[in-house]
Structure formats: C-alpha cells, structure tokens
Amino acid sequence: MPSTTTHALPTNPRLSGFQSAAAPPGFAATVGDGAGSATAAPAPRAAPRREAPARVLDRYDVFPHIEDRLTMTVREWLVYHWTMHRHFTKYLGLKVLKTPFDWIVLGDILQDTRPEVVIAIGCYEGGDTLWMAHLLDRLDYPCQIIGIDLSPTPLSIEHPRISWVIGDATDSQTVARVAEICAGRRGMVIEDSDHKYTVTRELLTLYERFVAPDCYFIVEDTIVDYIQMPPFPGPMKAVDEFVAARRGQFVVDRSREKYIVTHNPKGYLLRVGENGAAR
Numbered sequence: 001m002p003s004t005t006t007h008a009l010p011t012n013p014r015l016s017g018f019q020s021a022a023a024p025p026g027f028a029a030t031v032g033d034g035a036g037s038a039t040a041a042p043a044p045r046a047a048p049r050r051e052a053p054a055r056v057l058d059r060y061d062v063f064p065h066i067e068d069r070l071t072m073t074v075r076e077w078l079v080y081h082w083t084m085h086r087h088f089t090k091y092l093g094l095k096v097l098k099t100p101f102d103w104i105v106l107g108d109i110l111q112d113t114r115p116e117v118v119i120a121i122g123c124y125e126g127g128d129t130l131w132m133a134h135l136l137d138r139l140d141y142p143c144q145i146i147g148i149d150l151s152p153t154p155l156s157i158e159h160p161r162i163s164w165v166i167g168d169a170t171d172s173q174t175v176a177r178v179a180e181i182c183a184g185r186r187g188m189v190i191e192d193s194d195h196k197y198t199v200t201r202e203l204l205t206l207y208e209r210f211v212a213p214d215c216y217f218i219v220e221d222t223i224v225d226y227i228q229m230p231p232f233p234g235p236m237k238a239v240d241e242f243v244a245a246r247r248g249q250f251v252v253d254r255s256r257e258k259y260i261v262t263h264n265p266k267g268y269l270l271r272v273g274e275n276g277a278a279r
C-alpha cells in the first residue's frame, strides 16, 4: 500500500469563521510509489537539471522578511514603518510620509467626496500634494490644491492645480490667503504639519470653516499618542476635544480606518451634511 500523507493547513483558533479546519479542495496530496495503486505508473523522470540559484535582491538590515515577522505586533510594525518610510516611500522621487494604507484612503476620500479645493497643511517635499494633483487630473473635474508649508522646499513643484502658500499655517495672513484662494468653494482640509497638541487645536479651529458639509478634515499622525512617539501631548487630545465641542457638526469616521493599520486613528473627521446626517 502506498503511504498517504494529507497536507492539512494549520489552524488558528483566533481566525475561526475565516479559516476552514479542512484543507481546501485540491490541497490534499497523496505521496507514494504507486505500487499496488490502481493509478497509472508515473512516466520515467528526466535527470534533474542543475539550476543556478535564483538571484535575490535584499536589504535585510532595513527590510526584514515577512516569514521572520509573522508574530510582529501592529505596534512593532508602526514603529518599524515610522523610521523606514521617511527614506523609502516616494512619489516620482518625492518623499511621502504616510502609510500606503492611509495613502489609498486619501485617494478614496477624494473620489468619494469630490471637493473643489483641498487645503494641505504641511507638505514636506510635496510628494503627496503632486500625487493628489495627478489623481485629480485623472478624475478630471475642477479642484484646486492649496499647499501650505513653513519651508519653501515644495515650491520647486509646479502644477496648474497647486497654489503654494509659504508661511506658518497658524498665521492670520496665511489663513487670509487661503480664504482668498478658496473663494467659498467646497473644501476639505488635511492637517499634517506640526502635530503638537496646542498647534493642532489651533489649526482645527482656524481651518474648520473651510470644510464643506460631507467633506473631511483629516488630522494626520494621531497615532503618535498610541505608540508613545513625540510630540507629547500629540494631536489626539486636540481631536478628542474638538469633536466633543462640535457634536452634531463633525463625526469621527472610523470606517476610513478599514485597513486597521493607520497613522490617523480617529483622525478622519467628517463634517455632517446639511440634512444633519453623516454620509
């Protein structure tokens, strides 16, 4: 009789309901020499060819392999990503300081809400700003981006949709310039600048007026409060206070954290629509 081995998938009790204990169809395999079996004898095997080992490009010092990190916690992943993404996450060569998940969610929000003006506070190299401009080009409707930063670095990026405002976002002149460019259009705001509690609190109150009903005020990097990263205190406290004081006007849309891994927990704030309902 041939020896028979069934390769069943290992089960994980925490995934009950998602993972079947039985091997999926086609996964069970029979191993044997065929003696005594009713199946046809296997064709004679050709002599094995010696293959050159596959070439692997690796930077294990920076990018560890998933098979060695299967028990990594989300916290450990976030800390790893926090240090790594500053150097390696880019759009057209310009750094983007976001998780790939939050980056995708930002695209979803632009497509779902179609604002007429996006106010991006804190643009760094402008990678995310240029990416939004290109996405809006593809969406092909009129929407301007106002990029605000203390530093003139992003000025080298030119795109017809982008207006740069170089200065402190908390400065009244900056806010006045933004109001001028917005000119009453349906706006959304992305705050990704200083992240200190006091500054975030100030920016929320200065820029909420530019957020239209059914549009978002995104406060980035609220995760710092969960992973004990500076600044202390971070933006989460400002968000909590703001939402508590604006009951009925803004809701925290946690459905935008659908990937679980986010730098912006409780940071997707949706302005309640004119009929009083959140979308």
Ligand SMILES: C[S@@+](CC[C@H](N)C(=O)[O-])C[C@H]1O[C@@H](n2cnc3c(N)ncnc32)[C@H](O)[C@@H]1O
Binding pocket: 095, 096, 097, 098, 121, 122, 123, 124, 125, 126, 127, 128, 148, 149, 150, 151, 167, 168, 169, 170, 192, 193, 194
């Ligand atoms: C985290 S980076 C922005 C990252 C960018 N949004 C991205 O996703 O790639 C923060 C930026 O905010 C700017 N910044 C900090 N405080 C600011 C303030 N008070 N007003 C305007 N910009 C500020 C800094 O110069 C820096 O470029």
